[in-house]
Amino acid sequence: MRTLVIGDIHGGFKALQQILKKVKVTKNDLLIFLGDYVDGWSESPQVLDFLISLQKTHHCIFLRGNHDELLCEWLNESKDNLTWYKNGGESTVLAYQSVSNERKQKHIQFLKSLQNYYLDSSNRLFLHAGFTNMNGVDSEYFPKLLYWDRTLWETALSLDENLETTHKFYPRRFTLYKEIYIGHTPVTRIGELIPVQKANIWNVDTGAAFNGPLTIMDIETKEFWQSDPLPYLYPNEKGRN
Template sequence: MGKEQAFIIGDIHGMDQALDDILKKWDKASQQLVFVGDYIDRGHNSAATLQKVYALNQEEGAICLRGNHEQLLLDFLDHPMMNWNLYKRNGGTTTISNILEIPELQINTFSAKRIAKEVMQTLPWLRDWLSHLPYYYTFGEFIVVHAGVDLSLTDWRQTKPFDFIWIREPFHYKDNHTGHTIIFGHTPTMMLHQNFNDFSIWQEDRKIGIDTGAVYGGRLTAIVIDAHTVLETYQIETHKEN
């Protein structure tokens, strides 16, 4: 029998202490735990965050959605030479440094193939786990997704995999005709509010943005829903890493 509520956590980006703090608000007896993706990159401890999220998935049945940063890491592991520069530009060096426990400067002396091989030796479960992360989750009247869905389609489920994890403006500003409220991360809400000091949740047209800039000195957000309603919101303040 499914749980009556869901506890949905926004983009973590390696902010492991904020994750630990917000999980104290989760009631695992009554709430399905859901992560919207982007567990890694940019923050100071992506390895610890990955291990925590993976353990919650394996041991507590947490739903772990695929974010664009998980896809970037998976693409790098699958084709290191082709994708290393792109992954580096998106904060991947900090994640690799955490996983291999070596300084970032040292990583840059290694070949892409060597880095990928050592990551997979260190975390042998990682590649397979990343490759099976789902793109969306539905709970009652809600859709939970990393970036958004293609609202030009008659059936939002036909959204391309790329758009589920990368879409921005075409989703934010197109009318939501899905009949569902859509909870998403990916785009920091400061950008949606057009105010870089506003770390609040963004809500418009039955769309709820919960990437409240945890890795940018903002907050890590979780919301609690039942089948029809947002019941509660929690936010943990973070401090931008130097």
């Protein structure tokens, strides 16, 4: 059985279809989705419909992204904000104009069911963004940070690669888990288009919301497969650009 981790989709249903076809996903694979299924490209409702169906036939773990919570609040409580609207929410609001109330209720139920993190039997942690508590995710005082935090990745980027893990300056957070898989902060911000490893942290968000591809990676072999860059799949849309 393979464990396959999938980066931020952001409404790019065509890209999701591409990578699942490329990786030749089977019912024996475990699929771990790192969150941010919505906001950006025009097919957020289609992405959620597909994931809801996929979990009936495949082994899936769906983690919560910050955009998923923002959509859930809008659908369930009519909670809106300008920041969300400008950061991908506009395309989602427009897409939901043609979605029935019955479908919306299914999407709300799905969004509420998302997990904040997943820890496997090999002490590998999967979550959307990061955590701040030095004792780990179970001790996080503010659970929203699990899908909003950027300090974990920023610390990894700034870390001296020659620093030993036993050094008193080495970030304790990094020593708690064998590996940590995240999305949330696109690696395109540092000029990359493929998954990036810093210390024991793997960032699998390859910028699908913007100009990059969507990525799926085998966590054992570190082999990965990618879609076409999203602007090629949605040539008449702007995504989050």
